[in-house]
Amino acid sequence: MTMRVLLVEDDAELRRTLRDALALEGYEMLTAASLSEGLALAANAALDLVVLDLGLPDGDGESLLAALRRRESLPVLVISARQAEGQKIRLLDAGADDYLVKPFGVGELLARMRVALRHRGTRVSAALTVYRRGAVQIDLATQRVRRDGEPVHLTPTEFKLLARLVRNAGQVVTHRQLLADVWGAEFVEHTQYLRLYMGQLRAKLEADPAEPRLLLTDPGVGYRLAEPDEDPAAPLMPS
Known part of the structure; x- marks a missing residue:
């Protein structure tokens, strides 16, 4: 079964790069460039995992994390340029499964996605490309x-x-x-x-x-x- 991933990221180039890399691994990709778009997709699409940027043009990605946690235990990986330890701890305590500081390698993101899915009982192997x-x-x-x-x-x-x-x-x-x-x-x-x-x-x-x-x-x-x-x-x- 294909895993459906929502990527919420306002940087168009990074969004395109991550979308193409994850699609190559066999994930079905939905993308959003804003908090409002991410909230709408999360409310109306069946998802298996969310990759979430924090600095969005119309609000903070933390709001989407809170909304997701009120409804379900969907794996959420936060990606952000913010490096403060206190920020990471707060987001992890709020329900994020992981926190990656930009810049990061696509390989590391994929590995952490597999770990997050495995913790929810879904085993995903690295794709042969x-x-x-x-x-x-x-x-x-x-x-x-x-x-x-x-x-x-x-x-x-x-x-x-x-x-x-x-x-x-x-x-x-x-x-x-x-x-x-x-x-x-x-x-x-x-x-x-x-x-x-x-x-x-x-x-x-x-x-x-x-x-x-x-x-x-x-x-x-x-x-x-x-x-x-x-x-x-x-x-x-x-x-």
């Missing part, structure tokens, strides 16, 4: 796909479907999960979409599309990307 098997190489961060060293052109929907499978390489992802994550919850019964797009991906990535070795079918359940067979930390070959 670089994948190799045989002649196929996939880098989700750069959106580069290669076969036999040559670039492979994918449509946006094909890439989104492939990326969803990469993030769970070696595991079956059900038809309903794929349809909800790639097309939206209203399309969970449209399995013909999956058959069409999996056929297109196999035509582009498999040596023999009729006998797939990469994009595998679990009959009646879903699809699985074969486990990678190389070190995912090593860089892809240059363009």
